[in-house]
Amino acid sequence: MNIRTAAIVGNGPPELIPDLGGIANEIDIWIGADRGALTIINHNIRPDVAIGDFDSTSNEEKKRIQQQSVRYATFPSEKDYTDLELALFEAFRFNPDKIYLFGTTGGRLDHTLINIQLLYHIAKKNILGIMIDKNNQLRLTLPGRHTIHQDNMFSHISFIPYSRYVSGLTLRGFYYTLTNETISWGSTLSISNKLLSNYGTFSYHEGILLVVKSRDGLSKAISTRARL
Numbered sequence: 001m002n003i004r005t006a007a008i009v010g011n012g013p014p015e016l017i018p019d020l021g022g023i024a025n026e027i028d029i030w031i032g033a034d035r036g037a038l039t040i041i042n043h044n045i046r047p048d049v050a051i052g053d054f055d056s057t058s059n060e061e062k063k064r065i066q067q068q069s070v071r072y073a074t075f076p077s078e079k080d081y082t083d084l085e086l087a088l089f090e091a092f093r094f095n096p097d098k099i100y101l102f103g104t105t106g107g108r109l110d111h112t113l114i115n116i117q118l119l120y121h122i123a124k125k126n127i128l129g130i131m132i133d134k135n136n137q138l139r140l141t142l143p144g145r146h147t148i149h150q151d152n153m154f155s156h157i158s159f160i161p162y163s164r165y166v167s168g169l170t171l172r173g174f175y176y177t178l179t180n181e182t183i184s185w186g187s188t189l190s191i192s193n194k195l196l197s198n199y200g201t202f203s204y205h206e207g208i209l210l211v212v213k214s215r216d217g218l219s220k221a222i223s224t225r226a227r228l
Helices: 020-026 036-042 059-068 083-092 109-124
Strands: 005-009 029-033 049-052 071-074 098-102 128-132 136-141 144-149 156-161 165-172 178-184 199-204 209-214
Touching (some): 005 036, 005 083, 029 036, 036 049, 036 059, 049 083, 083 098, 083 109, 098 109, 109 128, 156 178, 199 209
Parallel strands (some): 029 049, 049 071
Antiparallel strands (some): 128 136, 136 209, 144 199, 165 178
């Protein structure tokens, strides 16, 4: 089955999760990882899949999730994969073009860090993966030429090396341009840039690069129409 967009909701702090109902019409498949399924339900959306060990839910909450989800898959708490990774495997079954990840930041730092690494698996399958919370949109990219669009809600754009080196980085259409630069772990050269118009491009030859759109402060609103 081929779908356009899947959304996975994890067990991150609810206060960092934007209004999912506002983008429901953009999502073809909703997947809840553990308590993330309850978050989907609380946004008046029916999960297509609820998956995980559900060790962070009460018996009453489990019953509610089971009753309101199209499919409910439970696993033991002692397992080789995190609940979010199980949800990601489930999303891959649908062959989506894009996967949005909500509820995957905040809370435990070890979970946030490994969730960011899961973006690598998404990128290697040529799927656009975007991690979103109320203040940030994050994407992991591989070498090549990429287009990035203006989003007034997330106007700060940073390029962060996720490999030891990123070589040949070129930025066009940004306030601060770069031409064939090499950046490495700990470099702040490409932090907090801005687009000059509706879009810009970035390209590089080698390495793995995180692209972060961010903003200051919190908001109940979110835009996903301007893509990373």
